[in-house]
Amino acid sequence: MTAPAAEPTVFERIAAREIPAQIVAETDRVIAFRDIAPQAPVHVVVTPKQGGYRDVVELASGDPALLAELVDVARGVADELAGGEFRLVFNTGAAAGQTVFHVHAHVLGGRLEEGSLAG
Ligand code: AMP
Numbered sequence: 778m779t780a781p782a783a784e785p786t787v788f789e790r791i792a793a794r795e796i797p798a799q800i801v802a803e804t805d806r807v808i809a810f811r812d813i814a815p816q817a818p819v820h821v822v823v824t825p826k827q828g829g830y831r832d833v834v835e836l837a838s839g840d841p842a843l844l845a846e847l848v849d850v851a852r853g854v855a856d857e858l859a860g861g862e863f864r865l866v867f868n869t870g871a872a873a874g875q876t877v878f879h880v881h882a883h884v885l886g887g888r889l890e891e892g893s894l895a896g
Pocket of ligand 1: 787796798810811812813814815822867868874875876877878
């Protein structure tokens with residue numbers, strides 16, 4: 778795990794209920810909420826409640842069990858909201874569109890908007 782960020786990330790603040798969000802699922806370590814700028818009919822962000830891992834590559838090597846838990850939460854969200862079929866997108870690096878450097882997956886269900894994440 779990398780050193781804790783000086784400031785909590787936006788996703789840590791959502792997990793702490795300091796910033797409102799439409800939370801759709803959570804476990805002890807993972808939270809899922811509707812993306813504020815949806816790019817598909819179902820667009821949910823799934824992320825660890827604690828920061829520390831910047832991206833999925835760091836998480837996979839640092840805590841593979843947490844990555845597996847995150848994917849399982851994503852599957853549950855997709856089962857409930859998207860009929861079980863979905864895209865799971867991890868933007869990795871600014872040039873790839875990552876804007877929040879706290880690892881997270883996008884669960885995308887239904888038809889994507891033009892020019893969107895995985896379009
Ligand atoms: P990325 O660009 O892959 O880093 O994804 C970050 C995502 O977080 C974007 O799709 C944003 O729309 C979303 N986002 C940022 N702030 C919030 C928020 N307060 N509530 C919900 N989603 C957010």
